Amino acid sequence: MKQLSEKILYQVITPRPAQSHKGTFGRVLIIGGTAEFGGAVIMNAMAAVYAGAGLVTVATDTANFTALHSHLPEAMVVDFNQDLTTLIQNNDVILIGSGLGDRLDILQATFRAVFPKQILIVDGSALTLLAENHINLPHARLVLTPHQMEWQRITGISIAQQAFEAFNVLGRDRLKQMPIVVLKQHHTQIYTSKDIYELPIGGPYQATGGMGDTLAGIIAGFAAQFFLASLSDVVLAAVYSHSAIADELAKTQYIVLPTQISQQLPKFMKHYAVTKP
């Protein structure tokens, strides 16, 4: 297993070309957030916007519209009960699942609409729905972001067995697709088609609801704009950034809030874009 290091940030986070506009930095569609779990998509969207996605749209329960806009006027909103097919096809990156609750219908419609060239990040309730309903993943550039219980539900690999990376590789093979898997825990592991990486940073100050929703949003924001890097490098850089910011905040804070990580992203990214290792 390779140790992930700060080096990945210098590779992926690059200065923006002057000849550009918001479309250059990608369109992200976030699908999730039942009325109960609206906070999850607010945190997805804050992370994606603060990470630099050009345009972010959130398809969610209408009950979440006002709260979302009061936190993030930069994001657009649509009702997730409408037909999302055209919207899905007009975005570069789709993030589905944070706070999606039991909306299997929305998950299935999304899987039917997505194109193979699109980046599809599957998080939270979407992973649990996948496991409970034995649905196949669609053809897309897939990133799964399970915590250990979500991974156990999908693959049947117990959390104790997950300590042996070979089991996780086998579990991924059984999905019939080869998604990038971000297996979240203390010292998260990332399974790419070539290698397995371990995140050596991060800590218990990150154990707060919404911390994974924020990570999924950062991955989406990075994937939308850093299209010159490989998707695996983009995911590695997002995972590293999420915990590096948390570590920095934890020098003076007992706990770190997910939204505080998002707020630090523009400053953090500036540093890596303009300095060399």
Ligand SMILES: NC(=O)C1=CN([C@@H]2O[C@H](COP(=O)(O)OP(=O)(O)OC[C@H]3O[C@@H](n4cnc5c(N)ncnc54)[C@H](OP(=O)(O)O)[C@@H]3O)[C@@H](O)[C@H]2O)[C@@H](O)CC1
């Ligand atoms: N503000 C909002 O709107 C928020 C909305 N959210 C949304 O809620 C949805 C449900 O997601 P969820 O993760 O909260 O619940 P679930 O999938 O049942 O997993 C928890 C179970 O797994 C177990 N467990 C074992 N190992 C673990 C590990 N390493 N990491 C984590 N858990 C681990 C754990 O064990 P225990 O804690 O009991 O010891 C427990 O039994 C999802 O869509 C999410 O996006 C949340 O983000 C919160 C903020």
Ligand SMILES: Nc1ncnc2c1ncn2[C@@H]1O[C@H](COP(=O)(O)OP(=O)(O)O)[C@@H](O)[C@H]1O
């Ligand atoms: N003790 C810990 N040490 C390091 N990272 C942690 C710790 N506890 C939680 N995290 C991180 O916080 C995030 C939690 O994700 P998740 O459980 O999906 O949260 P949520 O669904 O509430 O947003 C993951 O990135 C995980 O690695």
Ligand SMILES: [Mg+2]
């Ligand atoms: Mg989660």
